[in-house]
Amino acid sequence: MKEVxxxxxxxxxxxxxxxxxxxVVERGDVYLEKDCPKHSSFRALIWRNAELYRNWSQYSQQAGSSQKRLTDITQGCPYDCGLCPDxxxxxxxxxxxxxxxxxLDCPICFASGNEGSRFEPDIATIRGMYQTIVEAGGPYPVQMSGGEPTLRDDLPAIVALGKKLGFYHIQINTNGIRIAQNKEYLARLKDSGADLIYLQFDGVSDDVYRVIRGRNLFDLKVRAISNCAEVRMGVILVPTVVPNVNLHQLGDIIRFAKQWIPTVKGVHFQPVSYFGRYPWSPKDEDRVTLPDIVNGLVAQTNGELKETDFLPRRCEDSHCSFSSFFVLMEDGKLQARTDIAQEAVSGFGYRKDPPAVTARNFISRRWRLASEKPKQTEKGCGQCCGPNQEAWRRFLERESLYYLTITGMPFQDVWTLDLHRLxxxxxxxxTSNKQLIPLCAFYVTSISGERLYQNLPTDITLSRTD
Ligand code: SF4
Ligand code: SF4
Ligand SMILES: [Zn+2]
Structure with a gap:
């Protein structure tokens, strides 16, 4: 039976x-169903486990934004991104x-709509992009992306410019090849002020990389992380999770991450999304939903991680992500600290800051490798440990250095796109057109690979054909 x-x-x-x-709910799972009067009916699985979907719905933030608007409402969502007043x-x-x-030439790359493009903004254009963020209310955390940003020899100069303009957190989204092969380049990035390497990391064996990235890469990933440890640069591992390829390696990825704490600060799972030319509707078995990741983590870590350790964030729609925070204890086990995870999800009476402010603080504080060990206060907290100074010092050190954030975000493709979520x-x-465009709108493509938005130094390209 089907229930709307x-x-x-x-x-x-x-x-x-x-x-x-x-x-709609059918057989306990949640689907998005839609009809185009000119084309056909479409249906996509968006969430396995309707009960959890309902449960997480209650965490939805109150709508509202105080940010300056850079575009007007003319055609309605999602055609007015800028951000628009809506x-x-x-x-x-x-x-x-x-x-x-x-x-690389990854079969699953969501930037594949850029094929053949030689877009590479010069420093003046990049300065303009930083200024757009400031004009909207920033500086906010920035992720350098591409393409592969480390192909630019002047990336350290781009980061240094951002730092000069007051951008307090700049992370580099990379496949890791250059920083694995060139430690001197990585050191220059670090010296320029880069805060974090956001490393594509799909699994712990080469068969996974051959399918997802088209070649063996595991040894390179290890070398990239090892180089980061040497220059004291924090790393977030970012697996793209694909059914029948690496869904069974979630536990292995967490065990690998634990071995590299404190360099590795977290793992950020991204279920595969279908962008680019993709002329058929993905089947249910082609989909990984957020509960699949949470269930996989619980099952593949033999209960070390629990379903209740994972919370929806409030910065975005509650079905857009999960967040969690663990301290690596001296016995080698991860211990959940949901009170700290709430820094990321906000609310629950824990913090009064708006959700986006809380999320920004969490990223800039927790997604970096602290430069030194925490200082011990003269008397400890004076409450929980009493005279046990050494226990208190060790606890502080673990909580501020030996931790792991585990987060996830399923990007929406044209099949699953929910405008309320967007x-x-x-x-x-x-963009170089002075706009801020929600990521899922920016990368969404039709089945023939047409995009709504392009990051090109021209006016927005609307590829709608009605
Ligand atoms: S996604 Fe946001 S910014 Fe873009 S058109 Fe819709 S409401 Fe406006
Ligand atoms: S990028 Fe996509 S999945 Fe992430 S918060 Fe935005 S709409 Fe949600
Ligand atoms: Zn249509």
């Missing part, structure tokens, strides 16, 4: 027109594409 849960809007995968959509969340992370060139997006791509 709620209504929303989406896009037609063929013509990218805005069309009504329904979230957007319901502030920026927590900005993504800055600094090149479309890449040294309006609450807090991850925004800054």
């Amino acid at each position: 849960l709620t209504e929303t809007e989406s896009l037609c995968p063929v013509c990218l027109s805005r069309i009504p959509a329904k979230r 957007h319901e969340a502030d920026t927590c992370t900005t993504v800055m594409e600094v090149t479309h060139k890449c040294n 309006k609450r997006c807090c991850v925004h791509v800054v």
